[in-house]
Amino acid sequence: MLRKISSFIVVISILCGSIPSSVFASDTGYFVVTAYYSPLPNQQYYITWDYEKEKILNGQWIAGASGRKVFSGMLAAPGKYSFGTKIYLEGLGVGEVTDRGGAIVPAGKRWYEHDRIDVWMGHGEEGLRRAMYWGKRKIKWSVIAPSRGVTLNYHTIPSPLWATNSLKKNTWVFYTPLGKWSAQSWVKKLQELFLETGHYSWAIDGVYNSEIIDIVYNFQIENGLMQNENSYGAGYWGARTRSAFSKKYKNWEFVRELTVEEKMKQNLRVFNQALGGEKDIQTLQEILIELSLYDGKITQDYNSIEGSILEYQVENDIVSGVDDLGAGVFGPKTRKSLKETYQAYIEAEVEKQELTALLEEFTQESELQAQEKLLEIGESSYGEISPRVRELQVTLRELGYFDHKDTAIFGVKTKNSIIALQIDTGLLQTTSDIWAGILGPKTRQAFEEKLADSILTQKLKEAEVFEKIQELNIWVEEKQEEEKDNDDETRDKETEQSISISSPNILRA
Numbered sequence: 001m002l003r004k005i006s007s008f009i010v011v012i013s014i015l016c017g018s019i020p021s022s023v024f025a026s027d028t029g030y031f032v033v034t035a036y037y038s039p040l041p042n043q044q045y046y047i048t049w050d051y052e053k054e055k056i057l058n059g060q061w062i063a064g065a066s067g068r069k070v071f072s073g074m075l076a077a078p079g080k081y082s083f084g085t086k087i088y089l090e091g092l093g094v095g096e097v098t099d100r101g102g103a104i105v106p107a108g109k110r111w112y113e114h115d116r117i118d119v120w121m122g123h124g125e126e127g128l129r130r131a132m133y134w135g136k137r138k139i140k141w142s143v144i145a146p147s148r149g150v151t152l153n154y155h156t157i158p159s160p161l162w163a164t165n166s167l168k169k170n171t172w173v174f175y176t177p178l179g180k181w182s183a184q185s186w187v188k189k190l191q192e193l194f195l196e197t198g199h200y201s202w203a204i205d206g207v208y209n210s211e212i213i214d215i216v217y218n219f220q221i222e223n224g225l226m227q228n229e230n231s232y233g234a235g236y237w238g239a240r241t242r243s244a245f246s247k248k249y250k251n252w253e254f255v256r257e258l259t260v261e262e263k264m265k266q267n268l269r270v271f272n273q274a275l276g277g278e279k280d281i282q283t284l285q286e287i288l289i290e291l292s293l294y295d296g297k298i299t300q301d302y303n304s305i306e307g308s309i310l311e312y313q314v315e316n317d318i319v320s321g322v323d324d325l326g327a328g329v330f331g332p333k334t335r336k337s338l339k340e341t342y343q344a345y346i347e348a349e350v351e352k353q354e355l356t357a358l359l360e361e362f363t364q365e366s367e368l369q370a371q372e373k374l375l376e377i378g379e380s381s382y383g384e385i386s387p388r389v390r391e392l393q394v395t396l397r398e399l400g401y402f403d404h405k406d407t408a409i410f411g412v413k414t415k416n417s418i419i420a421l422q423i424d425t426g427l428l429q430t431t432s433d434i435w436a437g438i439l440g441p442k443t444r445q446a447f448e449e450k451l452a453d454s455i456l457t458q459k460l461k462e463a464e465v466f467e468k469i470q471e472l473n474i475w476v477e478e479k480q481e482e483e484k485d486n487d488d489e490t491r492d493k494e495t496e497q498s499i500s501i502s503s504p505n506i507l508r509a
Contacts, residue, residue: 028142031117033089035134035157036101037127038062038070038120045125045167064099073150074098076118078106086148087117090140093151095119114138121154125164130154132163174246178237180208187212190237197254201265203272204279216241264346271339275302275330284330287342302330309334355469362459363452370452380439384410392439396421399450421447 039046039054046054063069064076066083075087076099085097099118106115121130134157173189176182184206191212194200199215213235220226223244226234233241248254270283278300285305288294294308310328313319316337319327326333377392389410396402401424402417415437422428425446428436439447460466 028140030114031087031089031139031141032112032114033092033117033119033134033137033139035119035121035131036076037131038123039128040124043125043128045128045164047128047167065101066098068098070120071150072120072122072154073152074120076101076104076120078104078115078117080106080115081143084146086144086146086150088142088144089117089119089152092119092139092156093153094144094148095152096150117141119152119154121157122159126159127154129161129163130157130159132167133158133160173237174242174249176237177239177242178208182208193249195266195269197249198262198266199254200269202269204269204276205273219245264342264349268339268342268346271335271342273335281305287338291341291345312338352472355465355472358463358465359460359469362456362463366452366456366459367448369455370448373451374444374448377439379444380410382410382415382437389414393417395447395451399454418443421450425450 039051041051043051048054064074068074073093073095075095075097077085077087077097079100081087081097083098086094087097088094099120101118103110104116104118105112107113110116119134121127121134173186173193176186178186178190186206187208188204188206190208191200191202191204191206194212194215195204200211202209202211216237217226217229217235220231220234220241221228225240225244228234267283267287270280270287275281275284281302282298282300285294285296285298285300288305288308293312294305296304306328309330310319310322313327313334314321318333318337319325321327373391373395376388377395378388380386380389380392385408387408390406390408392410393402393404393406393408393414396414396417397404397406399421401420402414404413418439419428419431419437422436422443423431427442427446430436435443457466460469
């Protein structure tokens with residue numbers, strides 16, 4: 001009997017349409033349909049971490065509880081469905097019950113509303129991905145005549161690579177002692193493990209180098225496995241070290257989102273020696289794309305980037321033409337030059353990130369200060385005499401729209417300053433518009449944005465980064481422009497605001 005693994009099932013509910021009239025139904029209803037597969041040795045991914053735990057000794061994942069070997073259309077169902085029962089699953093086809101399972105229960109057990117049925121999805125990682133993709137679905141079904149053939153074909157179910165992204169790779173490196181004496185193939189696995197967990201940044205060359213020793217030793221010290229560098233086993237991948245690292249790895253303790261700088265620095269390892277395989281070629285392709293030296297697809301095929309390498313070599317005087325020795329080859333001189341180019345690119349990107357973060361911080365502060373200022377100013381109107389009008393005049397002066405002494409009187413000069421702001425921000429077509437000089441909602445919004453920009457510019461200049469941000473073309477005006485573009489309100493609110501002001505105030509303008 002095959003063991004049904006339920007830990008990987010993703011809850012997805014879908015409702016299906018009607019059953020074809022060609023299907024003869026003696027019983028019908030809904031199933032909770034899940035999926036399982038037959039694991040193979042040396043998969044990258046397992047639900048239970050390794051092959052031995054994934055399979056079951058009784059049947060070795062080869063046959064079902066009925067004794068029949070696995071096949072496309074094989075179903076595991078609760079005991080009330082006898083072996084040989086043909087079931088039509090809407091959207092999948094006809095399958096046959098030949099298996100059971102402890103987790104395959106009838107409705108009412110384990111909180112299942114409907115009977116549960118399991119569909120076999122194939123062998124190995126492809127089958128695992130297919131089962132992960134399928135997850136758990138509510139499907140309409142019918143028990144049909146035994147004479148009907150099996151039509152369910154699991155190959156029609158997608159098996160996308162991303163389906164196993166939530167799983168961790170199986171790695172036998174946790175069961176193998178490693179050191180300077182170890183075979184390259186095994187040391188490569190350890191280097192790949194450390195690269196995945198963010199510890200390693202050198203070449204995947206199968207050499208138990210000084211960086212590997214340092215990584216292992218530091219882990220041992222941090223976890224109390226060694227007292228000092230003279231301790232027996234220091235720097236070597238021994239049993240206690242493997243066990244401790246495996247536990248943290250399987251508990252996702254090493255998982256975190258790497259920064260752009262960390263990811264780029266990991267990529268630098270590709271320049272340390274000749275390309276070691278498809279993964280290195282892919283990394284190089286990604287780097288060339290970042291440097292705008294290659295605009296093709298990620299193919300893991302060096303031939304696709306050979307022309308780009310040659311072009312770079314010619315532009316940087318590494319070779320003079322296609323007939324030179326080393327033309328188009330990722331040799332020592334080319335690696336050194338490209339590494340320097342990429343390091344400069346990393347430094348520029350890191351600086352850009354830091355400036356962008358500072359800009360975002362200052363922008364938020366500036367917007368908040370501008371909002372507070374507009375709250376102080378309030379809805380000042382023509383003819384008003386108050387402290388908030390004085391605040392309005394002072395703020396307009398800071399923005400370059402009021403070149404007079406602040407009087408706290410909302411008169412013609414203040415009104416004309418507001419009109420100038422309205423014209424400058426595109427709110428007015430002519431000065432005779434009915435809302436000219438009125439602090440309506442749209443004018444207040446434009447006022448606030450102008451003030452926020454002014455405060456932001458001052459902050460950036462005080463931090464001595466204003467020119468650098470301009471040079472790198474980092475700015476936040478795009479966000480403000482998007483807000484303006486998305487504002488579909490008409491000027492009716494502005495008009496309504498102007499009409500609400502008493503006519504005596506308007507006459508006094």
